[in-house]
Every structure is written in C-alpha cells, then in structure tokens.
Amino acid sequence: MPVISLQNLKKVYKLGDNTVNALRGVSLDIEEGEFVAITGPSGSGKSTMMHILGCLDRPTEGHYLLNGNDVSNLSRDELADIRNRQIGFVFQGFNLLPRTTAAENVEVPLLYSRPVLPASERRARALEALRAMGLTDRAFHHPSQLSGGQQQRVAIARALVNRPTLILADEPTGNLDTATSIEVMRLLQELREKQKITIVLITHEPDIAAYGTRIIAVRDGIIISDKPNVPRRVSDEPEALPLAAVG
Template identity: 45%
Template sequence: MSRAEQSAEVLIRAEGVGKSFGDGPATLSVVRELDLSIAEREVVLVFGPSGSGKSTLLSILGGLDRAFTGRLSLFGRDVTTLSDTELSVLRGAQIGFVFQAFHLLPHLSVLDNVTAPLWFAREHSPPAQAEARGREVLAQVGLADRAASRTAELSGGQRQRVAIARALLRRPRLLLCDEPTGNLDRATGEQIIDLFASVHQESDTTLVIVTHEERLARLATRTYHMVEGRLGEEPAA
C-alpha cells in the first residue's frame, strides 16, 4: 500500500454488518458479516447475481437503511450515534445516489428533477444558481437540450443520465451507483463510463458501483463479487 493510500481518509467503514428480512424460519439473510473499508478516491465495483443483496448493501453503505446489525461509520462518524436529521444532512452534503429504479418525478421537468436535491438542502441556493448548476450537470451527461422535457417523455437511457446528473449536482465526495449502465445501449454505456472516469479524475470522487458492466473494470481500484449476501474480493489483476 502506498503512502498516499495509507493517509487517505476512510469514507466508509463497515464492521460485521448484517441485514435480514423477516423472522423465525422465514428469515432471509441478505447481507452477512460484512467487513469493508473504502478510502477516498477509490473506485469499488460490486458484481453479483440478481438477489444477492447488492442494492440492499448499497442502501446500508449510503446511510439510507439504518435497520442493520454491526457497525458502520460514514466519513468518520458512527451512523448509530447520528440522529435522522444529522444523517440526512451528511448524506445530502457528501453522498450522491444513482438508484436502480431512478426515482425521478415524472411530471417535473428534467431540470427540476436534477435540482430537486437543492430544495432539501439546508443551505438555500438562489434559484438562478441552482438552475445554472442544474444545466451544468445536464451538459455533463449530454442532456443540455432536454432540460425542459418532462422525465416521463424520456427514454430509459436518458432517464438514467438524468439520475446521474441529479446525483452529481451537489458535488458529492462519494457516489453510490446501482447498475448505472443497466438500461443503456453499448455506446451510451461507454459515455457513462467516460463520465464516471472524468468525475473521478477531476473531482476525486469516490465511486462504489454495483454493476454487470465489465468495461468499468478499467476504472476499478477494487472489485468484489456478492454471492448470497457475502462479499468476496477479487484478487487484483
């Protein structure tokens, strides 16, 4: 490990994290005995079959799901000691999410979807500033000309890019993405991979990406496979 890696801040530290649904004989263990540390500037990929727990894991690592066992620190703060408000402020300021199901608001414009995180932000942004930043991230994902469209009018790939633009809006230090190229054709997928590469290089953003996309491997500092709730690291190539 280089000196730079040793001194890098640990953004995520999970120790013995577990998550189950149901109880008694019907208990389903979805995340098991997870130990994981992710330092700033890493690009961590998580592969794994459907149902292996990848989305569940991402919600826990991003502080969206607090109903887990074990210990989790985000940005050096023990999640269990934070109030809901403190956790949501931390998330809003530091973490961008690209959800598997997008979670866009279909009747709002693309621009309003992208700037929505600023409505919830503590520090109030003047509308003109929010709009300018919204247009900037839309340009970054190649959708500058669709700012006024409603998201219901967009293709799956375009919605995916709106979701990525929204996640980038507040310049998160940590970006968690759930199958961000899953709905894209090959060429659009390549654009998104290039976008992640530039976000990572230009802003030092730490990326955790759940994916089936082998082409992302060129960005990865570490690769994991999730199988039945367990995360196994792949040896470095």
C-alpha cells in the same frame, strides 16, 4: 482516512417466522477516488449493502463510518441529511420525475439542502451540472423528450449537483443498450479521474464491473473476493462511439 469503512457489518431481516441474514459480517475500506464495483448474483446481499452504504437503511450490527463519522445509529432525518450532502444516487430506472424539466429534476436534491438555497442559486447549480453532462440544450426538456442515455445523464447530473463525496450507482446501465452503457461508464470514469469522486457501482454484469478500479464479489452475505482491477477503457471497446454520437 477512508471514505467508507465497514466494520463487521450485519443485517438481519425478519420475514414472519423466518430470519434472513442478508449480510453476515462485512468489513471493508474504500479510499477516496476509488471506483469500486460490487458484483454478485441476486440474493447475494449486494442490494442490502448498497442500501446501507446509501444511508437508506441501518445495519443490525457492526459499524459504518462515512468520512470518519459513524452513521450506523443515526435517526431517519439525520440519515436524510447525510444522503443530501454526501451521497449522490444513480438508479437503474433513472427515477426522473415525469412532466418535469431536466433542470427541475436536477434541482431536487438542492430543495432539501439546509440552509435553504435561494431558487436562483438552485437553478444556476442545476444548469451547471447539466452543462458538465453535455446537456445544456436539453435543460428544459421533459424526460419523455430525452433518449435513455440523456435521461441517465440527467440522473447523473442530479447525483452530482450537491457535490457529494460518494456516488452510489445501482445497476445504472440496466436499462440501457450497450453503446449507451459504455458512454455512461465513461462518464463515471471521468468523474473519478477529474473530480476524485468516490464511486461505488452495484452490478451483476462482469462487463460493467470491469470499468472499476476494484472489484468486490459478494455471495451469501459475505465478501468472497476483493481485487484491484485495471479498469477497462472506453477506447478498448471496438463499438465505442464518441459522446456526441450517443443519443
């Protein structure tokens, strides 16, 4: 059973008198453990796709099956619960809460778990996720005290802390320099390989898309190409640095 199954998905926005057909019939299946890079220029519909895949928005038409369940017509709160349990987000701008420690940032999704987790367990799981990202000694630092790469690793820890089946990364390297970008991609590849987590990456950079196992190109609201890819390895990068050296 595919993790994600889109069936003739359409999304129409009404902007005043104009209607914008952001998605014009997208169908695709993503299996567990795939690392799918969705590329396309701005206005191609990739952001809309990302919002629907992330259960932040609902399609106008068609169906979206997440882990076999149709989530196309769920209520706001039902979608919130799906996001909480099954999806981890990694944003371009990190979106860490300022003046809040890394551990507390990672705890945010756990705050909305149902049933409610006790504070001690929230803290333990946050620290565990930070440890997996190699940030144990930064757990009680505020984002302003962390480098860009560290901040993005905190954001990845936050995405992983509730053990989702799907990681949605929206331009995760947009604010990072090349070396740090490569480091983040390596982390995502590792998650896929070691934990079999399905990853959907939205990017407009072909270099970054090249780290996926499958590249889907979107334009004008439809899929124009969908090809398997031999993922680019970090070791292929001449300028790649070992993890410890990446700030």
